[in-house]
Amino acid sequence: MSPxxxxxxxxxxxxxxxxxxxxxxxxxxxxxxxxDSIIDWHKLELDSYEKIDRYLALHMLDTRDPLxxxxxxxxxxxxxxxxxxxxxxxxxxxxxxxxDVRDVFLAASNTSGFRRKQILACxxxxxxxxxxxxxxxxxxxxxxxxxxxxIELAERHxxxxxxxxxxxxxxxxxxxxxxxxxSSVITKLLVKTESHATTIFDKLRFRIITExxxxxxxxxxxxxxxxxxxxxxxPGQSHNNLxxxxxxxxxxxxxxxxxxxxxxxxxxxxPLVQEPNPxxxxxxxxxxxxxxxxxxxDAFLExxxxxxxxxxxxxxxxxxxxxxLDAVTAHANEQGENAHALYKGRQRSIVGKRLxxxxxxxxxxxxxxxxxxxxxDGDGPISSVEE
Numbered sequence: 001m002s003p004x005x006x007x008x009x010x011x012x013x014x015x016x017x018x019x020x021x022x023x024x025x026x027x028x029x030x031x032x033x034x035x036d037s038i039i040d041w042h043k044l045e046l047d048s049y050e051k052i053d054r055y056l057a058l059h060m061l062d063t064r065d066p067l068x069x070x071x072x073x074x075x076x077x078x079x080x081x082x083x084x085x086x087x088x089x090x091x092x093x094x095x096x097x098x099x100d101v102r103d104v105f106l107a108a109s110n111t112s113g114f115r116r117k118q119i120l121a122c123x124x125x126x127x128x129x130x131x132x133x134x135x136x137x138x139x140x141x142x143x144x145x146x147x148x149x150x151i152e153l154a155e156r157h158x159x160x161x162x163x164x165x166x167x168x169x170x171x172x173x174x175x176x177x178x179x180x181x182x183s184s185v186i187t188k189l190l191v192k193t194e195s196h197a198t199t200i201f202d203k204l205r206f207r208i209i210t211e212x213x214x215x216x217x218x219x220x221x222x223x224x225x226x227x228x229x230x231x232x233x234x235p236g237q238s239h240n241n242l243x244x245x246x247x248x249x250x251x252x253x254x255x256x257x258x259x260x261x262x263x264x265x266x267x268x269x270x271p272l273v274q275e276p277n278p279x280x281x282x283x284x285x286x287x288x289x290x291x292x293x294x295x296x297x298d299a300f301l302e303x304x305x306x307x308x309x310x311x312x313x314x315x316x317x318x319x320x321x322x323x324x325l326d327a328v329t330a331h332a333n334e335q336g337e338n339a340h341a342l343y344k345g346r347q348r349s350i351v352g353k354r355l356x357x358x359x360x361x362x363x364x365x366x367x368x369x370x371x372x373x374x375x376x377d378g379d380g381p382i383s384s385v386e387e
Contacts, residue, residue: 019218021255024051027263028230029220032289033245034270035238038231039126041263043118044109052105058229059132060294060315063102067306071313072101079127091120129231132313133292140316145300147318151204153295154318158206161227170222173327174209205321213326216287217248220324228291232317238289242325246270284333287324292317 024045031038046052053063061068080096083089095117098104107121140150155177162175208223210216224230246266249255259266294315301314325333 019221021221021252021258023258023261025221025224026249026255026258028224029217030245030262031230032220032224032233033238033240033248033287035233035236035289037235038129041126042122043111043263044105044122044125046105047109048106049102052102054225055105055229058227058294060296067309067314069101070310074310075128075132076101076104076124078131079124082127082131083123089120089123092117095120095124133232133317135312136294136316139297139312139314142312143297143300143316145297145316147203150295150297150316150318153297154293154320155204157295158227158293158320162206164226165222170219171211171215172208172219173211173330175206177204177206204318205323207323207325209330210324210326213243213329214251216243216324216326217245217252220287223322228293228320232292232294234290234292234319238287240287242285242287242329244270285325285329286333289322291320291322293320 022045027041027045030036031041046055056063056068056072061072063069063072076098080091084091095104095107104121104124107117108125110118159177162177165172165175208219210219249259249266295318296315298314301309
């Protein structure tokens with residue numbers, strides 16, 4: 001067994017019973033499962049400093065730390081300046097110059113009465129989100145820390161959190177991590193045909209297996225509370241052919257009074273978010289999503305000018321894939337055409353054809369003959385890969 005696999009104690013359901021959903025939990029879980037963008041949100045549900053501090057802690061920001069408070073203020077000022085200069089927005093004084101930047105989160109969460117201030121607060125937070133991510137990418141580029149080391153730091157932290165989940169008695173069968181091998185990365189790059197083929201999202205991935213399907217939604221909520229900030233789930237990279245958010249809610253009637261106040265109205269049914277993966281078996285089922293996971297790199301920034309801490313912060317992001325499924329589905333995913341060995345075989349077959357034949361594989365027989373004739377060489381490269 002791999003050393004990073006945790007065997008979790010499933011003898012108690014105490015944590016599941018104590019986990020009561022609030023509106024922020026449901027909106028966050030829905031975003032995770034559907035791969036939506038935080039830029040499309042129009043409100044928050046962080047209505048206390050305590051909740052805001054917990055949320056910022058997921059970003060590796062400590063509001064008790066003077067440098068982190070200055071960094072938040074800098075991001076706030078950058079966001080407001082952008083909105084004033086590029087969109088000509090005018091802000092009320094208490095929003096333009098709050099004594100505590102956390103007050104902007106409170107304003108974004110207050111949907112009662114006249115909502116102009118609340119909408120403006122949301123606009124500021126969206127810009128802070130974008131600017132922070134952009135500057136973290138600059139910091140990552142400027143810092144001489146290898147990707148492998150950053151992945152190791154992220155993995156270590158997530159494993160610690162997984163062990164905490166176990167100690168709380170959350171009813172899981174497994175929570176384990178793995179890294180793609182070098183050969184697996186090369187194979188995936190050869191398989192991908194998209195314009196962004198050089199991006200591999202799952203060099204570090206974690207699989208979470210719940211005892212029953214009903215425990216999947218609580219597991220997602222726990223992750224958004226304790227493991228990663230929901231706003232850095234990568235839009236468009238969530239796939240779910242297991243259970244829709246709509247179906248998960250049926251399992252948790254205690255959440256139903258919150259549904260009218262969701263970020264977006266709940267339709268009569270929500271479709272699954274399918275992943276067009278030609279290598280998986282037709283009955284393979286899973287929920288997976290990609291997160292830009294924050295990593296503090298203070299130890300590598302000791303010689304930096306304090307102004308640089310203000311401009312770029314002390315946090316970079318590492319892409320991590322999370323996979324979630326229940327025990328019965330996990331077992332079925334290893335049977336018949338879903339078996340991992342067959343999956344890898346289908347990958348190797350496609351790679352072999354692309355390497356040998358390239359675009360000829362997609363051409364019809366008449367086109368292939370015409371191309372071959374144009375070469376005037378029966379023993380040339382074209383004929384060497386013909387059937």
